[in-house]
Amino acid sequence: MSGEEDSGMYYSDDDCGYDAYYNYNMEDCDIDEHDVKDDPEYFSYDTLRVEEVERLLNESVEALSNKLCITPSLAKVVLHTHEWAVLPSAVAYKNNDWIQNLLNPNNQPKMEPIGQKLRCPVCFSPTIQEKFSCLACSHKFCNECWATHFEVQIMQGVSTGISCMAQECGLLAPEDFVLSLLTKVPLREKYQEFAFRDYVKSHPELRFCPGPNCKLVFRSKEPKAKRTICEQCKTTFCFKCGTEYHAPTDCPTIKKWLTKCADDSETANYISAHTKDCPRCHICIEKNGGCNHMQCYNCKHDFCWMCLGDWKSHGSEYYECSRYKENPNIVNESVHAQAREALKKYLHYYERWENHSKSLKLEAETLEKIKSRINAKVMNSSGTWIDWQYLVDAASLLAKCRYTLQYTYPYAYYLEPGPRKELFEYQQAQLEAEIENLSWKIERAETTDRGDLENQIDIAEKRRTTLLKDFLHILFCTLNTHKVDMTKLLGGQIGLEDFIFAHRKGRPKEIEITKTEDSLGLTITDNGAGYAFIKRIKEGSIIDKIDYIQVGDHLEKIDNDSVIGRRHFEVAKMLKEIPLGSTFTLRLVEPIRAGFGNIEARGSQKGKKKGYGSGKETLRFKANGQAQIIEEPDKEMDLGIENINRLLENFMGINDNELATQIWEAAEGKLNTMEFAEAVDSSDLAEFSFTDDMIIELWGAVTDARAGRTRHPS
Amino acid sequence: MSGYSAEVKVAETIAYKMVSLPRRIIKETQRLLQEPVPGISAVPDDSNARYFHVIVTGPDDSPFEGGLFRLELFLPEDYPMSAPKVRFVTKIYHPNIDRLGRICLDILKDKWSPALQIRTVLLSIQALLSAPNPDDPLANDVAELWKVDEAEAIRNAKEWTRRYAMDN
Numbered sequence: 001m002s003g004e005e006d007s008g009m010y011y012s013d014d015d016c017g018y019d020a021y022y023n024y025n026m027e028d029c030d031i032d033e034h035d036v037k038d039d040p041e042y043f044s045y046d047t048l049r050v051e052e053v054e055r056l057l058n059e060s061v062e063a064l065s066n067k068l069c070i071t072p073s074l075a076k077v078v079l080h081t082h083e084w085a086v087l088p089s090a091v092a093y094k095n096n097d098w099i100q101n102l103l104n105p106n107n108q109p110k111m112e113p114i115g116q117k118l119r120c121p122v123c124f125s126p127t128i129q130e131k132f133s134c135l136a137c138s139h140k141f142c143n144e145c146w147a148t149h150f151e152v153q154i155m156q157g158v159s160t161g162i163s164c165m166a167q168e169c170g171l172l173a174p175e176d177f178v179l180s181l182l183t184k185v186p187l188r189e190k191y192q193e194f195a196f197r198d199y200v201k202s203h204p205e206l207r208f209c210p211g212p213n214c215k216l217v218f219r220s221k222e223p224k225a226k227r228t229i230c231e232q233c234k235t236t237f238c239f240k241c242g243t244e245y246h247a248p249t250d251c252p253t254i255k256k257w258l259t260k261c262a263d264d265s266e267t268a269n270y271i272s273a274h275t276k277d278c279p280r281c282h283i284c285i286e287k288n289g290g291c292n293h294m295q296c297y298n299c300k301h302d303f304c305w306m307c308l309g310d311w312k313s314h315g316s317e318y319y320e321c322s323r324y325k326e327n328p329n330i331v332n333e334s335v336h337a338q339a340r341e342a343l344k345k346y347l348h349y350y351e352r353w354e355n356h357s358k359s360l361k362l363e364a365e366t367l368e369k370i371k372s373r374i375n376a377k378v379m380n381s382s383g384t385w386i387d388w389q390y391l392v393d394a395a396s397l398l399a400k401c402r403y404t405l406q407y408t409y410p411y412a413y414y415l416e417p418g419p420r421k422e423l424f425e426y427q428q429a430q431l432e433a434e435i436e437n438l439s440w441k442i443e444r445a446e447t448t449d450r451g452d453l454e455n456q457i458d459i460a461e462k463r464r465t466t467l468l469k470d471f472l473h474i475l476f477c478t479l480n481t482h483k484v485d486m487t488k489l490l491g492g493q494i495g496l497e498d499f500i501f502a503h504r505k506g507r508p509k510e511i512e513i514t515k516t517e518d519s520l521g522l523t524i525t526d527n528g529a530g531y532a533f534i535k536r537i538k539e540g541s542i543i544d545k546i547d548y549i550q551v552g553d554h555l556e557k558i559d560n561d562s563v564i565g566r567r568h569f570e571v572a573k574m575l576k577e578i579p580l581g582s583t584f585t586l587r588l589v590e591p592i593r594a595g596f597g598n599i600e601a602r603g604s605q606k607g608k609k610k611g612y613g614s615g616k617e618t619l620r621f622k623a624n625g626q627a628q629i630i631e632e633p634d635k636e637m638d639l640g641i642e643n644i645n646r647l648l649e650n651f652m653g654i655n656d657n658e659l660a661t662q663i664w665e666a667a668e669g670k671l672n673t674m675e676f677a678e679a680v681d682s683s684d685l686a687e688f689s690f691t692d693d694m695i696i697e698l699w700g701a702v703t704d705a706r707a708g709r710t711r712h713p714s
Numbered sequence: 715m716s717g718y719s720a721e722v723k724v725a726e727t728i729a730y731k732m733v734s735l736p737r738r739i740i741k742e743t744q745r746l747l748q749e750p751v752p753g754i755s756a757v758p759d760d761s762n763a764r765y766f767h768v769i770v771t772g773p774d775d776s777p778f779e780g781g782l783f784r785l786e787l788f789l790p791e792d793y794p795m796s797a798p799k800v801r802f803v804t805k806i807y808h809p810n811i812d813r814l815g816r817i818c819l820d821i822l823k824d825k826w827s828p829a830l831q832i833r834t835v836l837l838s839i840q841a842l843l844s845a846p847n848p849d850d851p852l853a854n855d856v857a858e859l860w861k862v863d864e865a866e867a868i869r870n871a872k873e874w875t876r877r878y879a880m881d882n
């Protein structure tokens with residue numbers, strides 16, 4: 001495989017909510033609306049009652065039956081078999097394709113005449129002609145047989161799927177035909193109930209609430225694998241597949257994972273132990289809280305419940321705990337060794353999946369305890385309930401984060417090794433570290449500073465949304481450059497010192513092109529995850545002459561055909577096949593380029609609406625566990641780095657963008673020189689042993705940049 | 715077997731069970747007994763007219779040639795709206811028939827039509843013996859061998875036929 005094909009990134013394309021990006025160009029974009037849509041879990045849907053669903057279905061039925069001059073019943077059959085799309089249904093009906101395949105004129109059952117009567121081919125009883133009925137296929141059977149046939153089918157739960165009785169005739173019986181022959185009232189009711197169920201299930205925009213005994217139906221005009229919450233029974237589920245909400249894992253993967261877990265439940269059972277021995281003093285420790293940062297009650301050793309490693313190693317290098325290190329030589333090992341390795345890998349992921357699920361339950365208990373403690377405090381006039389609300393907020397955010405974290409494991413399990421997996425597990429580790437921090441702080445809420453806890457909430461939630469959002473919208477990544485430089489595409493393993501820039505979808509554009517030459521001059525590649533993009537544009541080619549098309553642009557549509565999900569060679573072939581001289585429209589999406597959003601002090605985030613995720617930023621990672629996922633430099637950052645660089649030059653005689661960037665990053669979220677100094681000292685920057693004066697100067701450069709001032713060294 | 719005795723037999727059964735059989739089953743039974751399908755015999759049980767003892771002769775030029783295969787066929791309450799239940803009683807080495815004698819045949823499942831009859835079902839089963847279909851298997855190990863080493867599979871089928879379908 002060439003490098004073009006194998007950028008090693010792939011993921012389901014289900015959840016590409018582009019709307020957020022499309023909107024940002026609109027001038028009158030409502031800020032609040034905008035922000036809601038930036039939420040990676042934002043999903044718009046309506047709740048419908050049975051009557052409303054019926055009205056909705058009837059609208060389509062009426063439209064089709066008027067259009068084709070057919071009975072509403074027949075229109076229903078056609079719509080039901082064509083996902084309730086009126087136009088395709090009309091086309092299919094007119095072409096007669098759907099009906100002809102089902103007819104088998106050679107299979108007319110024998111209709112033996114007996115005097116005035118005919119012998120029914122099913123019950124063999126002589127019956128007068130008037131008591132025979134047939135569908136459009138003219139396979140005649142006596143009315144009694146039809147009725148019995150319907151009864152048997154309905155008892156088996158079949159309704160819309162009831163077909164003609166003739167051999168190899170699959171013509172579906174429309175509602176009015178069934179109801180005209182079916183006399184038993186309870187069965188008629190059942191039939192209608194089942195048919196309604198089938199209609200909703202065949203309608204891509206509709207989804208029954210999976211909650212027990214809940215009759216509500218949800219409708220989304222853009223069905224996606226997004227979180228849906230039933231307002232009536234509070235069930236939370238994935239709109240697309242109806243199972244538990246499972247972001248960032250996609251629907252087919254979670255299904256595969258859950259089936260695997262069910263199949264392998266025996267093997268995994270031993271994991272369910274609630275006790276482990278302290279790795280230092282070997283005393284037996286029971287886990288009774290959700291936090292995986294354990295402290296031995298006996299020797300006070302801090303360790304990780306999951307890997308039993310020292311907790312100290314779980315700060316920046318949490319990565320080593322959450323990710324599974326595959327044996328690179330496993331293909332050369334024996335079948336037995338491979339099976340053992342496969343089991344080991346599965347158990348690694350399963351253990352973490354299961355453990356977070358348990359932590360969720362334990363943390364729910366913690367929340368209850370917190371609530372009763374708050375109650376007691378309020379009763380003792382130690383603050384008001386509002387004062388303590390932040391603790392409840394923290395606990396519920398913790399649950400949300402841990403839930404997402406739990407569902408990262410099935411995804412990671414099925415990800416093929418490669419840069420995309422590295423990136424994912426890196427983000428996963430970051431989230432995991434912050435969650436355990438938050439859990440630790442909540443369990444010790446009374447002694448934790450409120451500001452500290454609130455800060456931790458912000459960080460954890462930011463990590464969570466970043467993981468959810470980012471992963472779904474990355475077009476491609478470049479290594480060590482924020483520029484759209486196709487020679488720097490992320491391809492192999494991430495080195496410890498590498499910076500990864502994830503380029504996400506930006507501005508969409510549509511361009512009309514006339515194919516005046518055979519070659520368009522495009523080299524196309526894809527990210528292995530359904531996004532094809534332009535890798536090279538040949539100089540002097542048709543495309544080269546169009547300024548709006550640039551390297552890095554993602555190809556979304558050729559005329560009206562979406563090419564999302566297609567491999568690069570398929571897209572190239574489609575372009576090649578466009579006849580010479582014809583005009584076509586390309587829909588492209590630009591990657592987001594430099595000069596975007598804002599870096600914000602963590603503490604100052606509250607209340608301010610920011611354009612995060614609005615398509616204005618490129619995400620940036622550093623693989624050594626130090627850097628954050630941050631937005632691309634904007635004016636503020638540029639200014640900050642410029643200021644810092646000037647200081648560095650003055651004080652140390654060096655001008656180093658990388659170092660300046662790192663300093664700028666260390667200042668992120670810091671509110672004062674003390675915090676800033678601490679951040680610098682606990683990072684690689686400590687090596688430079690900056691003096692206190694230098695720290696104060698640097699801090700000044702940072703705050704000036706935040707305020708938009710250029711700083712000249714004194 | 716004469717048509718007369720068959721009529722009597724069916725009538726007796728009905729009297730014995732005190733249930734009325736649908737005309738369809740009576741007619742089909744009569745015809746099965748009067749004009750049996752070559753190579754197939756199907757006789758209703760003395761005590762239950764919905765239960766048939768079936769013997770299928772292994773088709774010529776098949777690995778089952780020379781064998782007599784016993785099957786049981788039961789007409790459920792819903793028959794003919796539901797398919798008859800059929801099973802091989804004699805052990806047979808065949809990719810579409812499992813160890814329990816269950817048969818993988820579309821007309822016994824989703825392709826069932828009330829217009830089909832016992833006769834058509836048995837004919838289809840006979841055809842299945844003539845032309846095994848390892849691509850739609852029920853017995854996976856047999857189907858696998860049938861695909862990778864047909865000669866060996868046919869040898870097995872002949873051996874099983876000799877051992878289980880010829881003694882009696």
Ligand SMILES: [Zn+2]
Pocket residue numbers: 135137138139164165166169170171
């Ligand atoms: Zn028909």
Ligand SMILES: [Zn+2]
Pocket residue numbers: 120121122123124125141142143144145146
């Ligand atoms: Zn009839």
Ligand SMILES: [Zn+2]
Pocket residue numbers: 209210211214215216230231232233234235
């Ligand atoms: Zn509900």
Ligand SMILES: [Zn+2]
Pocket residue numbers: 225238239240241242243246250251
């Ligand atoms: Zn889903």
Ligand SMILES: [Zn+2]
Pocket residue numbers: 278279280281282283296297298299300301
């Ligand atoms: Zn200990």
Ligand SMILES: [Zn+2]
Pocket residue numbers: 304305306307308309314321322
């Ligand atoms: Zn660990």
